[in-house]
Amino acid sequence: MTVEARQKAYRMGHAAEWRAVWRLRLAGYSILMRRYKTKLGEIDIVARRGDLLVFVEVKGRASVTAAADALVGRQFGRVARAASLFIANHPRYAACSVRFDAVLVGGFWPRHLPGVWQPPE
Numbered sequence: 001m002t003v004e005a006r007q008k009a010y011r012m013g014h015a016a017e018w019r020a021v022w023r024l025r026l027a028g029y030s031i032l033m034r035r036y037k038t039k040l041g042e043i044d045i046v047a048r049r050g051d052l053l054v055f056v057e058v059k060g061r062a063s064v065t066a067a068a069d070a071l072v073g074r075q076f077g078r079v080a081r082a083a084s085l086f087i088a089n090h091p092r093y094a095a096c097s098v099r100f101d102a103v104l105v106g107g108f109w110p111r112h113l114p115g116v117w118q119p120p121e
Contacts, residue, residue, distance in 0.1 A: 016060025016110075017044055020103035023110040029054065038085045041078030045103075046086060053096035055083045057116075060105040067104035071116070076100065080119040 001009075021031050029047040036043040045056035057079055059067040079100060087094055102116040 012060050013058075016103075016105035017058050019060075019105050019110050020045060020056065020058045020112075023103060023112055024054075024056070027112065033086075036082065036086060038082045040081035040085055043079055043082045043086065048093070048096070051096050052099060053087075053093050054099050054101050054114075055079055055086070056101045056103055058103045058105065062106060064104045064106035064111050067106040071102055076117050076119070 017034060021034065024045065024047050025031065027049075029049045031045060031047050033043070033046040036046055043055050044058040045054075047054045047056060057071065057075055059070045061067040061070055083098065083100070087098075099115050100117050100119070102113045104111040104113065
């Protein structure tokens with residue numbers, strides 16, 4: 001991938017995350033963190049609504065279908081590991097229910113997919 005292609009992908013991802021944040025805010029979520037990085041992985045968005053803590057993977061592509069196709073299992077493992085560290089580092093959220101969502105950005109309005117997956121227990 002060329003430098004220009006990487007820069008374009010970075011800008012597109014940043015814009016997709018911004019749109020996802022506003023989609024979630026309009027649905028009543030408070031955004032706690034964006035691009036939460038740990039040694040085990042990164043979470044695009046950490047949000048909360050009431051006693052529900054949501055870890056969100058954002059996929060921005062040319063279409064919602066292409067964004068959905070970009071959701072793969074290994075990303076969910078990365079998010080789950082990072083979520084465990086988030087909760088360990090922020091014990092005030094330990095009592096919250098946890099959910100893993102996705103926001104697909106590929107059209108005018110981002111599509112929020114609540115509970116798109118569950119980590120193995």
